[in-house]
Amino acid sequence: MADSSSSTAPAGGKPAAAPKPPNPVFKMMGLPNIRFKLPSRNWMIFLTITGSLTSAIVYDRREKRRTQQKWCDLVAHLANEPLDVHQMRRKLTPILTAAALDYNVIEGRREGEVRAGAAEHIRKIRRKAGEQTTVVEEPSVETVVLEAREKMGVTDEPGPKGDLVIGRHTWKEYVRGLHEGWLGPLDPPPAPVEEAVAVPEGAEETMKDIATGDQPSPSPSDTQESPETKPDEANNGQVTKLEDIKVDDTKTEEPKAEQEEKEKPSKPTGPKPAYITTADYPTAQLPSTLPQSLDSSIPIEFPHILGFTNTPIRMYRYLNQRHLAESIGRDVASIVLASAARPYRDETLGFDSELSGSSTDATPFSSPDDSGAELPHGNHEQQTVLAKEEKEWHKSIYNSIDEDRERVWINDIALDSRISSRMKHSVLSTEDEARSQRIAEQKEYILGEERPAPVSFWRSMWINYGYGEDDETIRRKPILGNIDGEEDA
Numbered sequence: 001m002a003d004s005s006s007s008t009a010p011a012g013g014k015p016a017a018a019p020k021p022p023n024p025v026f027k028m029m030g031l032p033n034i035r036f037k038l039p040s041r042n043w044m045i046f047l048t049i050t051g052s053l054t055s056a057i058v059y060d061r062r063e064k065r066r067t068q069q070k071w072c073d074l075v076a077h078l079a080n081e082p083l084d085v086h087q088m089r090r091k092l093t094p095i096l097t098a099a100a101l102d103y104n105v106i107e108g109r110r111e112g113e114v115r116a117g118a119a120e121h122i123r124k125i126r127r128k129a130g131e132q133t134t135v136v137e138e139p140s141v142e143t144v145v146l147e148a149r150e151k152m153g154v155t156d157e158p159g160p161k162g163d164l165v166i167g168r169h170t171w172k173e174y175v176r177g178l179h180e181g182w183l184g185p186l187d188p189p190p191a192p193v194e195e196a197v198a199v200p201e202g203a204e205e206t207m208k209d210i211a212t213g214d215q216p217s218p219s220p221s222d223t224q225e226s227p228e229t230k231p232d233e234a235n236n237g238q239v240t241k242l243e244d245i246k247v248d249d250t251k252t253e254e255p256k257a258e259q260e261e262k263e264k265p266s267k268p269t270g271p272k273p274a275y276i277t278t279a280d281y282p283t284a285q286l287p288s289t290l291p292q293s294l295d296s297s298i299p300i301e302f303p304h305i306l307g308f309t310n311t312p313i314r315m316y317r318y319l320n321q322r323h324l325a326e327s328i329g330r331d332v333a334s335i336v337l338a339s340a341a342r343p344y345r346d347e348t349l350g351f352d353s354e355l356s357g358s359s360t361d362a363t364p365f366s367s368p369d370d371s372g373a374e375l376p377h378g379n380h381e382q383q384t385v386l387a388k389e390e391k392e393w394h395k396s397i398y399n400s401i402d403e404d405r406e407r408v409w410i411n412d413i414a415l416d417s418r419i420s421s422r423m424k425h426s427v428l429s430t431e432d433e434a435r436s437q438r439i440a441e442q443k444e445y446i447l448g449e450e451r452p453a454p455v456s457f458w459r460s461m462w463i464n465y466g467y468g469e470d471d472e473t474i475r476r477k478p479i480l481g482n483i484d485g486e487e488d489a
Contacts, residue, residue: 056319063322070440071329072098074432075336077447083157088149090157092335094164099336112271112406114173115180119275122181129289133186160338161295162426167302168389169409174297175382176278176408179419183284184275271406278414286418294419296341296426298331299385305392333436335426344381344425382420383413 022033039047079100083089094103106121108114127133137143165174276284303324305313317324334340397409428436438444445451455463455470462468469477 060319060322064325066440067322067325067329070436071333073439073446074333074436075099077449078336080446080448086152086154087157088154090159090161092162092164101336108170108173108271110271111169111409112173114170115177115274115406115408116271118174118177119180119184120272122178123184123186126181126186126287126289131186131287131289135187160341162335162338163295163297164300164332164335165297166300168299168386169393170302171299171386172411172413173408175413175415176274178294178423179278179281179414179416180274180276182287182290182419183281183416189273189275281414281416284416290422292422293424294422296335296338296424298335298426300328300331301386302389303392306394310392330428330436331426333432334428337428337432338426339432340427340429341424342427344420344423346380380415380420381425382415382423 026033038044076098079098089100089102091102091104094105104121106114106117108117124137127135127137163174165171301324303317305317393409435444442451452471459468463470
């Protein structure tokens with residue numbers, strides 16, 4: 001009979017190696033015998049998927065921070081420029097913090113508020129310029145601050161201003177508010193007159209008697225057949241009389257305070273009504289305070305898509321935020337530096353829609369025509385900018401049945417040639433574009449400054465998450481002397 005031990009021997013005839021004895025140190029410490037081996041098939045699949053996803057997120061966020069820092073360094077020299085004590089910082093609507101610029105925010109919580117806010121801002125400029133109006137502005141914190149600054153001789157910093165518009169929906173309201181502010185009147189439209197309902201004589205007293213449960217006194221005319229006592233075809237010829245109506249007299253009279261509260265007119269919660277409609281653009285008169293060119297504007301994309309079926313698109317955008325940061329950073333930096341601007345392209349005049357901003361910087365700005373004409377839809381850049389975002393809007397925007405709601409978002413953008421030809425698009429100049437590339441390659445830094453020495457990974461972790469401080473913070477810390485007044489021993 002063959003030996004049983006030979007059945008377990010390998011095919012080569014060599015016996016299997018005995019397992020390596022555990023480390024006696026681990027044994028004395030009570031630790032198990034740790035054997036290093038490759039993970040199983042399922043663990044390999046799990047670690048590959050999670051590791052790939054984590055690496056993609058870490059890489060994207062690192063590149064996004066580098067892109068943001070590049071555009072911040074491009075405009076950071078504006079924060080170091082000297083400013084007169086009697087001047088206010090150049091103001092935009094809104095902008096990067098790295099440039100140390102002031103900004104106004106026109107925020108809308110429902111459709112139409114941005115349009116009303118932009119139009120009211122322009123009307124205030126027209127009233128301040130001396131146009132005749134019957135509107136008396138109520139004093140506010142903003143007006144009090146502006147009056148105090150004027151008395152002290154504080155003026156705005158000279159330089160171009162601009163408007164930064166985020167999203168296609170905001171862009172539509174911005175264009176509508178721009179036309180309403182410059183083409184519309186300064187006085188608000190008259191309030192709609194409520195139509196009075198005619199009530200026959202004596203009907204009001206009869207209804208009061210019915211509500212209180214009192215029976216009205218019969219009159220000779222009640223014995224005759226009247227419309228109230230005619231046979232009702234729906235009730236098989238039965239006669240419906242006033243006495244057959246049952247009134248619930250168990251309800252008590254409401255308190256006077258609650259009744260007065262219900263009688264108070266409800267305050268309007270929506271935006272203010274428009275001062276002018278798009279159909280009145282061609283016949284509107286231009287105000288004398290309208291400049292030959294308006295402040296530059298820049299539309300910023302706002303990608304936002306919902307829905308379970310759009311999960312692949314959302315995942316792609318989540319892992320490619322660096323590209324969005326590059327696009328938005330370039331647009332915002334162009335309006336911050338305000339080094340170049342071009343008119344919005346008009347396809348009817350033969351402008352190539354694929355030209356870059358730097359190649360159209362030298363395009364001469366033609367004087368706008370004073371004859372108002374409504375432009376056809378789709379022939380101008382203002383009407384087609386960010387149009388791809390409308391495909392990603394939620395269906396509730398199109399299926400709303402609220403009649404009191406404005407429909408600025410789903411309506412086409414209506415333009416008037418006298419306003420659209422005065423609008424300008426901010427672009428990044430060729431010099432600034434080249435300097436941003438050198439900053440990305442770490443060949444250049446903020447204007448007038450030298451790039452600081454690189455910080456090691458462990459030191460940056462100690463500074464950010466520990467108790468360490470960087471050199472710049474230490475340099476800015478004040479050096480205090482002997483504040484207790486004690487003499488050295």
